[in-house]
Amino acid sequence: MSDVPESHPRYQSLRIRDRIVAGVDAGVTSLHGLIAHGRGEAYDYLLGEATGPWAARAIEATAAWLLRARHPVLSVNGNAAALVPEDLVSLSAATGAPLEVNIFHTSSDRERAIARHLQAHGAGEVLLPDGAAVLKGIDSNRRFVHPHGILMADAIFVPLEDGDRCQALRHLGRDVLTVDLNPLSRTARAATVTVVDNVARALPALLADVARLGSQPASTWGQIIGDFDNESALAQAEERMRSGERQ
């Protein structure tokens, strides 16, 4: 870990950056993942590095969607695994959604490293692409999936998704629940629910909402889902970035 004093104004941001760097060192995160993280940091800076009301509503909607889904799956890439491994394992336990490794840059070594990393943080079985099951409409390595995971899922929670797969999943009629600090990305615009927030802040809040809503009736989940408006959440996040207002 870098030697950052807690009084540093970027302390939390630099601690999160340390986790990504450790992920690269452990063979879990790709070098490209560092650059993607840097883009995320820039947006986070503009958002005031805090969870805004647009994100809180999207987090609640994501919790309701995961609880209501018949076959939800949590799709994990190298950045998410490095940043929030325990939270992903807890979310899987709380929702019954399996963890499935799915990465953009082809590497079966890294897929296995991500699965081992999740298991070191308490995961049981972690699904990996089997090389045969393929999602239609995607050209990248993201098309390779597990036959009993993403291939059959009705709702896929996928922090840090890439736009191509998000659009392909939507065309296949799946619900995509994403976390993306960039409200302008193709993923953010195509997803069913977009949490414009740092995944490191969003996951603990999502776990709290799953715990709170888990005991509620399905009608409550349906109400939250029916009331949620992704376009308005994205517009609010964009407005915050434009205003330059710091929280």
Ligand code: ATP
């Ligand atoms: P798209 O294909 O959807 O248009 P992109 O090509 O801009 O997206 P990628 O390089 O696939 O983006 O992925 C990086 C995305 O992840 C960026 O939008 C970035 O803002 C976001 N991101 C990076 N780090 C985080 C983080 N810690 N929390 C949430 N989002 C993040």
